[in-house]
Amino acid sequence: MAMTLTEKILARAAGKDRVNPNDNIWVNVDVLMTHDVCGPGTIGIFKKNFGGDAAKVWDREKVVIIPDHYIFTKDAMANRNVDVLRQFVKEQNLPYYYDVGTDRYKGVCHIALPEEGHTRPGEVLLGTDSHTCTAGAFGEFATGIGNTDAGFVMGTGKTWLKVPPTMRFIFHGELPPYLMAKDLILAVIGDIGVDGATYRAMEFDGDGVYALNIEERMTLCNMVIEAGGKNGVIAPDQITLDYVNQRNKSKKPYTVFKSDPDAKYIFEKVYDVTKLEPVIAKPHSPDNRAFVSEIKGTKLDRAYIGSCTGGKLTDFRAAAKLLKGKEVRIDTFVVPATTEVARGLETEQIEGQSLKEIFLAAGAKIGDASCAACLGGPADTFGRLNNALKCISTTNRNFPGRMGHKEAQVFLASPLTVAASALTGEISDPRDLLA
Amino acid sequence: MQKVIRGRAFVLGDNIDTDQIIPAQYLTYNPAIPEEYRMFGKYALAGVPAPQMGLPKGHIPFHTRDEFVSDYQIIVAGKNFGCGSSREHAPVALAAAGIQVIVAEFYARIFYRNCINGAYVMPLETSQRLVDEIVTGDELTIDLEKEILTNHKTNDQWKISGLGEVAEIFEAGGIFNYARQKGMFAG
Numbered sequence: 001m002a003m004t005l006t007e008k009i010l011a012r013a014a015g016k017d018r019v020n021p022n023d024n025i026w027v028n029v030d031v032l033m034t035h036d037v038c039g040p041g042t043i044g045i046f047k048k049n050f051g052g053d054a055a056k057v058w059d060r061e062k063v064v065i066i067p068d069h070y071i072f073t074k075d076a077m078a079n080r081n082v083d084v085l086r087q088f089v090k091e092q093n094l095p096y097y098y099d100v101g102t103d104r105y106k107g108v109c110h111i112a113l114p115e116e117g118h119t120r121p122g123e124v125l126l127g128t129d130s131h132t133c134t135a136g137a138f139g140e141f142a143t144g145i146g147n148t149d150a151g152f153v154m155g156t157g158k159t160w161l162k163v164p165p166t167m168r169f170i171f172h173g174e175l176p177p178y179l180m181a182k183d184l185i186l187a188v189i190g191d192i193g194v195d196g197a198t199y200r201a202m203e204f205d206g207d208g209v210y211a212l213n214i215e216e217r218m219t220l221c222n223m224v225i226e227a228g229g230k231n232g233v234i235a236p237d238q239i240t241l242d243y244v245n246q247r248n249k250s251k252k253p254y255t256v257f258k259s260d261p262d263a264k265y266i267f268e269k270v271y272d273v274t275k276l277e278p279v280i281a282k283p284h285s286p287d288n289r290a291f292v293s294e295i296k297g298t299k300l301d302r303a304y305i306g307s308c309t310g311g312k313l314t315d316f317r318a319a320a321k322l323l324k325g326k327e328v329r330i331d332t333f334v335v336p337a338t339t340e341v342a343r344g345l346e347t348e349q350i351e352g353q354s355l356k357e358i359f360l361a362a363g364a365k366i367g368d369a370s371c372a373a374c375l376g377g378p379a380d381t382f383g384r385l386n387n388a389l390k391c392i393s394t395t396n397r398n399f400p401g402r403m404g405h406k407e408a409q410v411f412l413a414s415p416l417t418v419a420a421s422a423l424t425g426e427i428s429d430p431r432d433l434l435a
Numbered sequence: 436m437q438k439v440i441r442g443r444a445f446v447l448g449d450n451i452d453t454d455q456i457i458p459a460q461y462l463t464y465n466p467a468i469p470e471e472y473r474m475f476g477k478y479a480l481a482g483v484p485a486p487q488m489g490l491p492k493g494h495i496p497f498h499t500r501d502e503f504v505s506d507y508q509i510i511v512a513g514k515n516f517g518c519g520s521s522r523e524h525a526p527v528a529l530a531a532a533g534i535q536v537i538v539a540e541f542y543a544r545i546f547y548r549n550c551i552n553g554a555y556v557m558p559l560e561t562s563q564r565l566v567d568e569i570v571t572g573d574e575l576t577i578d579l580e581k582e583i584l585t586n587h588k589t590n591d592q593w594k595i596s597g598l599g600e601v602a603e604i605f606e607a608g609g610i611f612n613y614a615r616q617k618g619m620f621a622g
Contacts, residue, residue, distance in 0.1 A: 078463045199544050
């Protein structure tokens with residue numbers, strides 16, 4: 001019987017020859033990731049249930065702890081939470097901890113995980129963050145869980161999952177220079193809605209997907225949760241394997257799975273990417289889709305480029321291309337997802353000027369690598385919307401209050417559209433600037 | 436587990452995401468520490484825009500008598516309740532505020548799982564658009580065995596869906612107790 005990519009990964013993790021959609025199965029977890037917001041609660045639940053201070057994690061090599069949410073803040077409670085992580089790592093002698101204030105500090109966990117070689121095809125990755133689904137771009141099953149689930153995994157290395165039926169989205173054609181993966185995923189979410197993939201896997205396929213670099217594929221998988229999806233996944237190709245092999249320092253073996261040609265999908269939709277226009281999600285929902293051309297001219301107060309969704313080097317390269325030699329007309333915040341991306345801003349150049357120089361010359365403010373204002377956070381968070389501002393952002397969610405103020409209005413768009421809009425102070429179509 | 440739950444309804448709309456249930460600035464509290472747990476009750480629903488607070492009228496405060504505990508025990512909501520982030524602080528916040536049951540059309544996956552695994556608050560489903568029928572403040576009774584919701588204000592009754600195959604986990608008091616009962620681990 002044919003299986004989808006997601007079914008094959010879960011069958012392996014369950015030690016079974018096959019699984020079917022809606023089966024409840026117990027799986028072995030390959031990597032458990034937590035961070036400063038959910039780590040302390042997870043650790044509390046883990047200790048309570050596995051013998052207090054004598055509790056030991058099930059496998060030191062499989063627990064990864066990445067503080068990233070509330071890092072550059074004076075908030076004492078937030079700083080305390082990082083101390084809780086630090087203490088736990090010391091007690092458990094965990095090798096994979098990326099501590100604040102050290103050379104190992106990374107920033108946003110979903111980008112740090114692949115950079116540090118914690119993402120491998122065929123594995124099961126669980127994280128206490130809904131955007132854990134990002135790692136599906138590496139051909140693995142990756143999904144977000146709560147503290148209780150994570151505490152359970154921490155002690156046992158296992159969890160139960162319901163096998164999701166798979167929806168397949170096929171992209172054909174080469175992306176035009178004015179479009180990015182962000183436009184594709186916003187188009188998909190607009191089509192199926194913020195609940196359109198609830199309890200389902202979303203598999204991306206087609207030559208349009210395989211023409212994308214690995215960071216763009218991560219953007220596609222990153223936002224499946226915005227459609228309610230359990231996981232997003234892309235079968236590995238040579239681009240995936242080259243990236244993984246370069247980063248997989250532990251040389252841990254992995255398994256490459258692909259969907260069978262006759263695998264069954266619960267839904268299928270085909271897109272011709274050459275016919276798509278730049279897409280935007282209006283306030284206050286990621287599925288409140290419009291074409292940028294339809295709301296062009298809407299006045300803005302702020303532009304924000306950052307997060308696991310839109311703070312990778314590819315995102316900044318695209319934004320810098322438009323901002324080079326020009327000045328922004330509204331407050332523009334640039335936040336690299338990780339310290340590696342931040343270094344890239346200094347080393348990567350366009351016609352002899354580094355991306356960092358381009359952003360600074362354009363009048364943008366550059367922050368330190370972290371989740372920053374994507375989810376609001378403490379009041380002193382860099383770029384946070386502390387007033388009822390209108391902001392265009394490369395981030396992932398625009399429900400009320402997501403970036404801070406309840407009455408703020410957030411428009412979600414690609415780094416190209418955000419950069420174009422920063423230059424004019426109103427929602428602008430990147431096609432008008434790339435012409 | 437209680438088989439009949441009576442309480443006052445607080446009515447919300449569709450797509451109430453976890454940032455509205457507990458805004459990100461309050462996630463610095465650690466729910467595993469009892470003194471901090473109660474803070475989640477204080478800030479539960481702090482992110483819901485005022486016009487959406489307590490439908491159909493809106494602008495209804497969730498707490499009046501006690502800053503940590505709500506005047507309401509049952510939330511009635513529309514589609515996709517609990518969408519957004521994976522933060523378990525969301526069901527924790529509702530439970531800390533004294534909410535025992537949510538009746539929504541359906542839930543986002545991680546939120547639902549968190550409700551059950553921690554046995555915080557019972558996520559029940561309805562195929563009816565109850566947010567158009569029930570008014571914030573109405574006194575409701577939920578009979579879990581008969582799967583019937585009664586509105587004492589109007590005497591209307593509706594069929595609701597129970598927890599189905601995960602009821603056992605909730606009744607056990609969450610996934611850890613359930614796993615112990617099933618002999619899955621000794622802890």
